[in-house]
Amino acid sequence: xKPNKExxxxxxxxxxHETSGDYDLMEGISAPGxxxxxxxxHQGYHELFMVIEGEMEFLIGDKAVTVxxxxxxxxxxxxxxxxxxxxxxxxxxxxVHSPKGFMSLFEKFGxxxxxxxxxxxxxxxxxxxxxxRQSASYxxxxxxx
Numbered sequence: 001x002k003p004n005k006e007x008x009x010x011x012x013x014x015x016x017h018e019t020s021g022d023y024d025l026m027e028g029i030s031a032p033g034x035x036x037x038x039x040x041x042h043q044g045y046h047e048l049f050m051v052i053e054g055e056m057e058f059l060i061g062d063k064a065v066t067v068x069x070x071x072x073x074x075x076x077x078x079x080x081x082x083x084x085x086x087x088x089x090x091x092x093x094x095x096v097h098s099p100k101g102f103m104s105l106f107e108k109f110g111x112x113x114x115x116x117x118x119x120x121x122x123x124x125x126x127x128x129x130x131x132x133r134q135s136a137s138y139x140x141x142x143x144x145x
Contacts, residue, residue, distance in 0.1 A: 007110030008122040010037055010131070014110065016103055024103040026095045030056070036083035040135070040142045045097045047075040049083070054091035058083045080143060105131075105138040 005016040013029040030036075039059060049056065050072040058065045058073055059082050066086075067073050075081050085091040097103070109131045111118045121127065135142050 005107070006113040007106060008113050008118040009106050009110040010128070011119060011123045012036070013113060014106055016106060019100070022100050023096050023098040024100050026097075026103065026106065028091075028093050028095055030083075030085040030091045030093070032085050032088050032090070034085055037140070038132070038142045038144065039080050039082045040140050041078050041080050042097070042102070042139045043078060043141065044139050045099070045102050046077055047081075047098075048096040049073050049075070050094045052092040052094060054085065054089045055087045056083050056091045056093060057086040102138065102140075105135070105140060108134075108138075 004018070007014050007016065011031075011034045015027040017025040017027065019025050049058070049067065051067045051069050053069050055066055055068040058067060059080075060073070060075065061080055065073060109127065111121045111127075115121065132142055
């Protein structure tokens, strides 16, 4: 098994875990106030978030849902969603995409966590613009407005 890959993507520290099953597994750490990606949906991926520490506010369709430590939220394919750490502490969570394949977006647009200024590089306008333009190729369909 390969070592876990540690990246910073869109301002979130993420640790990619290799799996033998037909799903991608990622651990995330989001600082207070750090927004998630723009509202989006996946046509082919189901997604699950389990909050380990802190809390995360999710927008699911047009409904706001707060998920606290020890709880999870399941997001079916074709469901508009995003998230934000609206708490006062770091939020640590596990994230699953099924079937396997979405991890390639993090590998493409994530910055190695060991790089100097990785956080700043991960939210640079040029990188975020490239991600937005290419996101549909990774089955991340962004809804603007």
